[in-house]
Each structure stands twice: as structure tokens, then as C-alpha cells.
Amino acid sequence: MASKTPRLPVNGTSLVACVTLAASTFMLWHTFDPAYDTAFASAGRGPVFFPRILLVIMLMLSAAVLAQSVTRPRVPETETAALAWRALLSVLLAAVATGLYLYLIYVIGYLLASIAFSFVLPVVFGYRRWVVTATFAAVYATATWYVFEMIFRIVLPKSPWFIYF
Amino acid sequence: MDVALLGLEQILTWQTMLAVVLGTALGVAVGVLPGLGSVVGITMVLPFTLTMGQMPAVAVLLGIYCGSVYGGSITAIIINTPGTPQAAATALDGYPMAARGEADLALGWATTASLIGGLFSVLVLMLAAPQLAAFSLNFTSVEYFALGVFALICIAQVSQGSMLRGLLSGAMGMFVATVGVDPVIGDMRFTFDSFALSAGISLIPAIVGLFALSEMFVRIAERYTPTVKVDFKVGFKMPPRSAWRGRLVLLLKSCLIGSFIGALPGTGAATSAFISYSEAKRSSPNRARIGKGEPDGIIAAESANNAVTGSALVPTLALGIPGDPVTAVMLGTLIVQGITPGPRLFIEHLDVVYAIFFILIAANVAMFAIGAVGAQAFTRVLRVPESLLMTAVVVIALLGAYGVRGNSLDLVIAFAAGIVGFVMRRTGFPIAPMVIGMVLSPMIENALRQSLMLTRGSFWAFFERPITLALFVVTAAILLWPLVRWLLRAAKTHNDAQDRRT
Amino acid sequence: MNFRIFVAAAVSGLAVLGLVQPANAFPDRPVTMVVPFSAGGGTDITARTLAGPMAEALGSELLVKNTAGAGGTIGTAEVAAARTVGYTIGMMPVGPMTTQPHLRKLPYSPESFDYICLAYSAPSSIVVRKDSPFNSLADMVDYAKANPGKLNFGVQAIGSIPHVAGLGLVDATGIDIAFIPFKGSAPTFKAMLDGSVDMFVAHISFLTQNADQVKSIAMLSDEPVSTAPDLPTAKQQGVPLNFPIWGGLVAPKGIPAEARDTLESACEKGMNSKAFGDRMADLRMPVTFMKGSDFETFVQAEFARNAKLLAKAGLSN
Numbered sequence: 001m002a003s004k005t006p007r008l009p010v011n012g013t014s015l016v017a018c019v020t021l022a023a024s025t026f027m028l029w030h031t032f033d034p035a036y037d038t039a040f041a042s043a044g045r046g047p048v049f050f051p052r053i054l055l056v057i058m059l060m061l062s063a064a065v066l067a068q069s070v071t072r073p074r075v076p077e078t079e080t081a082a083l084a085w086r087a088l089l090s091v092l093l094a095a096v097a098t099g100l101y102l103y104l105i106y107v108i109g110y111l112l113a114s115i116a117f118s119f120v121l122p123v124v125f126g127y128r129r130w131v132v133t134a135t136f137a138a139v140y141a142t143a144t145w146y147v148f149e150m151i152f153r154i155v156l157p158k159s160p161w162f163i164y165f
Numbered sequence: 166m167d168v169a170l171l172g173l174e175q176i177l178t179w180q181t182m183l184a185v186v187l188g189t190a191l192g193v194a195v196g197v198l199p200g201l202g203s204v205v206g207i208t209m210v211l212p213f214t215l216t217m218g219q220m221p222a223v224a225v226l227l228g229i230y231c232g233s234v235y236g237g238s239i240t241a242i243i244i245n246t247p248g249t250p251q252a253a254a255t256a257l258d259g260y261p262m263a264a265r266g267e268a269d270l271a272l273g274w275a276t277t278a279s280l281i282g283g284l285f286s287v288l289v290l291m292l293a294a295p296q297l298a299a300f301s302l303n304f305t306s307v308e309y310f311a312l313g314v315f316a317l318i319c320i321a322q323v324s325q326g327s328m329l330r331g332l333l334s335g336a337m338g339m340f341v342a343t344v345g346v347d348p349v350i351g352d353m354r355f356t357f358d359s360f361a362l363s364a365g366i367s368l369i370p371a372i373v374g375l376f377a378l379s380e381m382f383v384r385i386a387e388r389y390t391p392t393v394k395v396d397f398k399v400g401f402k403m404p405p406r407s408a409w410r411g412r413l414v415l416l417l418k419s420c421l422i423g424s425f426i427g428a429l430p431g432t433g434a435a436t437s438a439f440i441s442y443s444e445a446k447r448s449s450p451n452r453a454r455i456g457k458g459e460p461d462g463i464i465a466a467e468s469a470n471n472a473v474t475g476s477a478l479v480p481t482l483a484l485g486i487p488g489d490p491v492t493a494v495m496l497g498t499l500i501v502q503g504i505t506p507g508p509r510l511f512i513e514h515l516d517v518v519y520a521i522f523f524i525l526i527a528a529n530v531a532m533f534a535i536g537a538v539g540a541q542a543f544t545r546v547l548r549v550p551e552s553l554l555m556t557a558v559v560v561i562a563l564l565g566a567y568g569v570r571g572n573s574l575d576l577v578i579a580f581a582a583g584i585v586g587f588v589m590r591r592t593g594f595p596i597a598p599m600v601i602g603m604v605l606s607p608m609i610e611n612a613l614r615q616s617l618m619l620t621r622g623s624f625w626a627f628f629e630r631p632i633t634l635a636l637f638v639v640t641a642a643i644l645l646w647p648l649v650r651w652l653l654r655a656a657k658t659h660n661d662a663q664d665r666r667t
Numbered sequence: 668m669n670f671r672i673f674v675a676a677a678v679s680g681l682a683v684l685g686l687v688q689p690a691n692a693f694p695d696r697p698v699t700m701v702v703p704f705s706a707g708g709g710t711d712i713t714a715r716t717l718a719g720p721m722a723e724a725l726g727s728e729l730l731v732k733n734t735a736g737a738g739g740t741i742g743t744a745e746v747a748a749a750r751t752v753g754y755t756i757g758m759m760p761v762g763p764m765t766t767q768p769h770l771r772k773l774p775y776s777p778e779s780f781d782y783i784c785l786a787y788s789a790p791s792s793i794v795v796r797k798d799s800p801f802n803s804l805a806d807m808v809d810y811a812k813a814n815p816g817k818l819n820f821g822v823q824a825i826g827s828i829p830h831v832a833g834l835g836l837v838d839a840t841g842i843d844i845a846f847i848p849f850k851g852s853a854p855t856f857k858a859m860l861d862g863s864v865d866m867f868v869a870h871i872s873f874l875t876q877n878a879d880q881v882k883s884i885a886m887l888s889d890e891p892v893s894t895a896p897d898l899p900t901a902k903q904q905g906v907p908l909n910f911p912i913w914g915g916l917v918a919p920k921g922i923p924a925e926a927r928d929t930l931e932s933a934c935e936k937g938m939n940s941k942a943f944g945d946r947m948a949d950l951r952m953p954v955t956f957m958k959g960s961d962f963e964t965f966v967q968a969e970f971a972r973n974a975k976l977l978a979k980a981g982l983s984n
Contacts, residue, residue, distance in 0.1 A: 020337065054606075088386070148568060363736075497712070615863075
């Protein structure tokens, strides 16, 4: 896949491997926390017995992936084309919108938050037919709310202003 | 034969037939919706099952059961988001096939394979339930551990092409699943004193994030990259009979795997689909294409997960051990009417058992019909503008993630998993191994630590059990075979080179 | 357009949306009943069976909300932290109320709640396989004394009531048995059928439902059980053990007394309804109602007793 867009300055795979390496080292260190010593142990195997095995494996695999991506940096890069900064910005925007949406569900309730989010996300996607987007947002959010709350009987978070949503 | 007729008579009422159809339709619906599964279906019908007659109640529950296992595959194929964990393996080949415009055919393969898998397992239930139930009692915690380790091979099989990254992804999935309450002794692990996190990182929100949310991020990222316009075919296309040639062995093998795993309570349809998929990837003649939209992948996953439905009733009916909430509620419904599960059920209440067989057959047929008709609508979804489609998917997927446990932590997990999934996909880490890791980790850890408690801490006692030993040997053989083959080939080239030199 | 009609329409529209709230007596809107486990389980089914007739008595909708996770503690904490207006109540079973708080730090304790009523209380029983050589508590205890550390006792979860009951048994008889935890009752039952464990503690309805494959060696209740009078209790066999599996309705501490009273009487009416009675009869469970004040005393006693047993086993935090 040939792409004209500029490549990221760092190799993504090695970056991910560094993160997992650091995370598994930290977690492994954490398993020696005295809090786990006092825990009720069974047949000599406490709560961190199994995770410790997994963490050692993760540590070794992270190191191996890192070594591979440093020595043969082109191998993983063939699978993905690097992203333009504009695309990265859109992803960031979508992530912020989603995070905000999840937060708002608890503040203004599912229905209102979903109407707002269903309107915003298509815009982030670059969709510019406002009437369609607005109609979609209102109808879709209400329909999902109705199906869950009224048919599936799953109680959803509500706003402080209304009884039903 | 008279008993069979008696059983048939019990279900040939309009109430029961209606219950089968409505139950299956509801099952497909909750299966299709990402995050939601059979449990939501039960929540809906529970108030009615308590008052409706026995057979209609059983019919509606079995309909939900079969429908939901199948329904998950539709979303897996159309939008690369398995509607239920059981369908995660289906996405691996179903989505690539749909992405090149053949969603109609992919649904055809999935629906047909589901039907055959489902019917096969009814046959197993009819012919061998008491024997299979007795055999399943040979599987103690030690054997479950060995089976779990055997199932880990899937991680390696699915990771072919990016082996190290796939294995790392699998190990991460296994680790993440250990966060929260220690399943064996109830202590907190890796929660860093956060009460919310004590609920653990559960599978469904993780799947919703890894698949649905990351798909949204990926598509947003690619919106500046010019893409080839794909002509999405709409509708439902039965695979031609000629296409089945050379795939029947695979189908039979997948049905057997699914039926066998299903009879072991607590293993589940997701595990069976992955084991079957990995077996297809190991031995199918088309294995080189599996993972790129090859029907074999769909057949293996879908026939195996639907083959679980019938055989999961083996421990439920013959031992009184339900493997999941649906079978538990169904068992409760039968018991209320004075039917005691156990080996004697198959002698004393054979008419009821036959009635259940016929209900299952009807539910599978209804499932096929609903799938074939519904495909018209499902495939049309692909023609909705991408931005609206992805928004709709994200909203419903997050809603589903919340709905499973009604727990706000699950939304945070889905979000985090979405970002992790996006980063992994951009850097060439496969996602499926992570899901497999999350599915298998609790099973393996539970079984391992229970086994150690039962053997009073001795690992050697594991090897004294024949089934366990056999499973370990097979696992080792499959893992070592590529190495052996490579060594043999290396030795041969070396010899050839020497021959040439001399 | 006629202005008055517009205003009337707007007001009724808003009233439908619930924006204009008439100052009615409790309850003037749906009450949510939190169940701390997933749909389809025992607690959930009982809650849903009660919710129907109870809503009728309340004259308002009663929604069941499942908040599952961490042994029921997530849902229990949700109720403890809910607004103290009486519109969020919880069907809280014995585990999250009286054993989990001893096992780890939780954002609630029995003091965090106002008590509405006890909704169910089923006796438990020590069960063994039907073909087991043990026919009484004494058979088992004698064997355990002759073979210390040999017997395996399956538990549905560490710190659950069946486990605490097992600890009570060990405490009372001084036997040495190994507790093997499984995940829920189905896997525990399977482990007994495949021979991994020798016994476990189960709910009475389990016993009647699986009468073909299991038998009781002791009912863990002080009085003989009305729905199974011929089964000997542990007390009759000289070991007083009383471990009912119960659940009841609670609300966050500090709800208006009027709301609590309304809920209590609705609970009583609901439990006396035919629908609820039939369902309990199906499960071979006696209908056991308790007023809020009695329920509170009962919970405190259970809480203290379980604290002692868990501490003795070295399980408390």
C-alpha cells in the first residue's frame, strides 16, 4: 500500500512495544506489593500467581516485538500506511467527542446526550447535510432510548429535569 | 416412536409455534445488537415465561438461545463488530468478504452453516445425551485446564503473519481479564483501590470497544485516504452447491467440535468457535486464504457456535447443570412443572425430551428463515452513508455495553478499549487474539487453581489423568509440528546443498 | 391560533414529559428496584416476581434494574449512594449485605441503609451425592475426624453464605476439611457429580429440583422446614447451625419516613399476593415476611455472626 502522506516520525510498533514493556514491568513489580502477601492463599497460590505468569510472558514478548521492530523496522510498516496530521486530528476530535458523550450520559441522561452526540459525530466525519444529520440524531437517539427503556426494560441514566429521560 | 409422536403433539399448538418464531426473532434481534445477548432477551420474556404454559415457555427460551448465537454473526459480517462474543471468530472472515461487496454471500454461508450446526447438535442431543453427559463428568477442573491450554493454540493460529505481535496481544488480553476480583479467593487484584474497577474488565464492553469503536476511529482516520468504491450487493445469496465440495469434511469437523465443547458446561460457544476456526486454519485445504474472506472461516466458526446450542442442553437436562442464564431459566421453567432433571429424565419424561428436540429443530428452521428474510434489510445497512452508519453503530454498541451489567465502568472500558484497538490496528497488532485471551483466561486460571487445590498443590497429579495427558500431548504436537517441519526442511536443504557440493 | 388552547396544550405536553410535577404523595413516578446480579438468576427472578404485585400496591411503576459485578457489591453500593428520595430501592441478598463488607473495603455497610422488608428467606442444606455413603451429619463428621484433610467442601464463592455455613460447621465440629471455591452453583454441583468435591451447601429449592441426584444430610435451620418437614436439621443432629439464604428490600439511609412506610406496606401486600405465593410454592420456599425494623435487627445479627466466622477463618480484611 503506497501512501503519499508523510510517515509518523516514530515507528508505531516499537512505541507500543515500549508501552507494554513498561506496563508489564510495572505490574510485575506491583505483584510484589505486600498487600498481596496478607491475602488468603490457597494451595500456596495467591491472587497474583496466575497474573505473574502472564506478566512474565508479556514482558518477554514485548521485548521480542521491540527487538524485531527495531532490527527489521520495515516489516510491520508494510501493513499500515502512515496517517496525515489532518486524519489524526479527526481521530482526536472523535475520541474527545466520544469521551464527552460518555460523561454527559451521566449528567444530562442518555437521551439528550445521544441526540447531541449523534449530531456531532457525523460532522466530525465530514458529513455536511445538516437537515439529514439533525433528523437522524433526533430519530435514532429517541428510537434506541425507546427500545431499551420501554421494550427491553433496561433502565438508562436520566437527566435531573425529566422523569422519563 | 409413540413417544416421539407424543412429544410432537405437545408442541404442535399455535401458542408453541408462535413462541418459537417470536423467541427466535427476539434472539436474532438481541444477538445482532452489539453488546446485548441472550440475557437481555430473557429479561424481556421472564415475566411471561412465569405465567405461560410449559412448552411455549421452553419454546420462547430456546428460540432466544438459538437466535442470539446466530444473530451475533450478522453484525460481525456487516460492520466488523461481533454482536455477541460467540461471533468474534465469524468477523475474521465474514467482514473481509462483506468488505469486498459480497455481504449477501457471507450471510448465506453463515446462515446455512448455523442451520446445519444447530440441526447437527439436535441430532447429538437426540442420540447420545445420556452417554455424553456421563462422559462430560470425566472432565474435572484438571481436564478443563488442559482444554483451556489446548484452546490457546488459537491465539497462535490466528496470529499467523504477525506471530509475535499476535501472541503479545493474546497475553495482554489474558492479563486484562485478571483485573478485579480474584475468581478463586475473592481478593482484589490490580484495582489500585478503585472500587469501580473491582467489577473487573469484562469481555463485552471490551469487544464493543476493540471492534466497534476502533472501527469508527479507523474509518475517520482513513477518510482522507482515497478508497476504492465497492459495490455492495444487497440481499441473501445461498452458497452454490458446488462451493460445498471440499468443505463438507470441515463442516462435519466443526459440528463435532461445537457439539462436544457444548456438552461441557461452562466452556461456551465462543471457545468452541475459536477452537473450530483454528482447526480450520490448521488443516483446511483453503487455509492460506482463511482470514482474508474465505468461506471456510465462516463455516468453521458458525457451525461450531450453533452446534453448542443443542448439546448445551445435554448437561442441562441430563445432569441439571445449566451452562448459562438461558438454560438456567429454561431448567427452572421445566422444574416448576414438576420435571426433575437427571439421567432418569430421559426414561421417565421422554415425551418432554422429544418435545424439546422438535422445538430446537423448529427454532433452527425459524432462525434460517428470519436470517434469509432479514438479510435484505441487514445488507442494505451498508448503503447508508458511512458517517451516519458508524455513528449509529457506536451509539448502539455503547448502549449495549452499558446494558449488560448496568455498570458505568463498562462505558469507560469500552472507550479505553476503542482507543487501544485503534492504536493496535494502526501498528499491526491483531485484535482477535486479545479477545481469545480474554475469553480463555478466566477459564484457565479457575481450572488451574481449583485443580491445584484439589491435588493439594501438586502439578504432577495432572499427568496421572489420561484425558489431561492426551490433551497436553496433542497441544504439544500441534505447537511443535511447524518447528519439526521446518527442521526437516532445513536438514533437507542442507543435505541437498552438500550433495551438490560433492 | 387561540392562545389559551396553546398554553393548555403546552402545559399538558410538559406534564406528560414530567416537567411540571404535581405535588402528589409518594410515589408519583416510577420506583427503581436495583438487583445486584444479572437477569435470570435466583435473586432476579424473585425480585421480578415481587415487583409486579408490589407495583400494583404502590400504584406506580416499579422497574427492575440489574447492576451486576464484584459479587453484588457494585449494585449494593449504587443503592447506598442513591438519592434519598425513596425512588431507588434495592433487592439485597445476604452476601453483599453481611459477608462482603468483612472481606474487603466497600463504600457501604449495613448502616448505609433504611430497611423496608425481608422478601425471602430459604433454608439451606448440606447436600451430598445420592450414592454417597454419608446419610447423616454424624456419618460425615466421623469420617472427617478419622481422615483429616481428606474431604473436599465445594463453595460457590469464597465468603458466600454457603462458605460461611461451612466455616460454621468446621467451627462447631472441629473437623478438618478443604474448601474448594467454584464460580456459582452450577459448577459447584458439577464438581460434586464428577467427584471432585464431596459436599456443598445449597438452597432448598436446589435440593428438591435435583432430588434424583442429591440428598441432604442436614438442613441448616433451627426449626424443621415447613416445606420439607421430614429432613432432619443440623440442630436435631446436635449441631446448631442456622444459615438461611435471604434477601430483602432496602433504601439509602435517610429516605422520608412516609415513603419507607408506603414501600413497606406495598412489600407486604405484594408478598401476600397470589402471584408471589405461587412462585414461592413452585420453588418450595416458605413466604417469610419481616417488617423493616425487624429486618434491620436481623441483618445486624447476621452481620455480627458472619464477621466472627470469617475472622476465625482468617478471611476478614
